Amino acid sequence: MEDDMTEFPQESSEPKLQELMEQKRRLQEELAETRSLLEKVETSIRELTQSTLQGDPDGNGNSLVSSGFTRLDDLLHGGYPRASNILLSGPPYSSKFNVTHRFIVSSLQESHPVIVVSLDQPISDIKADLAAMGISPDEFEESGHLKFVDAYSKSIQMESNDKNAVVLDNVAVISNFLKAMDQICSTVLTKMGKYRMVFFSLTAWITQSSEDKMFTKALQHFSQRRKMEGSTTLYLIEDGIFQRSLYESMNYFMDGSIEFRSESSVEYLRVRGLKDVQSRGWIEVVRSNNSLTLGSFELKRIR
16 A cells, blocks of 8 residues: 655745845945945045144144043043044943033133033023032023033923023934934034033933934944034943944944943943053942042053
């Protein structure tokens, strides 16, 4: 008796293979286009940065920008690089806010214009923190040296509490937000000849974005434009909220980062990137009112 062997037709894998090959082709084209664009942007950045440094817009003959804290400047061998993007990450209430506020105050005291972008707190709160450091934010605002961009008030359906701030609506529409920011920066640059920037915060921008991929593309555009315009820009973000891969993708667009962490009621920071620093280990942070100092670190250059 012969076995009753019934053969069933197998689904062809050819359509799936063709789909994958087509996907591969599209990705390769996008990669080639991205690499070409990145090379052009990097060339423009080098040319513009070199031109900016040769022109010495701050008039101090220095290619570094002071953080405002002597001990942090020592760690960074003088300060942040000019025309750079720096990411400050850490838990809520960490010293990243002190570092940011001091950078704003120090820049204003050097007569350097600062653009402060807020997506997650009232402008009045930022002004209060700056006033606690001994300056009059209103006076710098009136002179044009301090420009606030309020992208927070509309998100909670409130009117801005700062009459001089530029108020932006619906940050979730990324193209509109980027266009508005480019225009604001261009206006300040034309009027003042230079600017620095602080961004409160990437945490809020990510949460208002529809997907991570769109956010990273927007951050790439935003950070490259700021660098091309000669700005030293600090970006704040809360640590531990998003997937680690997203933090790493953000670091790709940064010149360096300063990370904060707390352990047994003791706060530490460490530096990543920024080529030339005294130490890359975790260093104790000592905070007192509006001052900040660092514990000991090895006095040698690590590149």
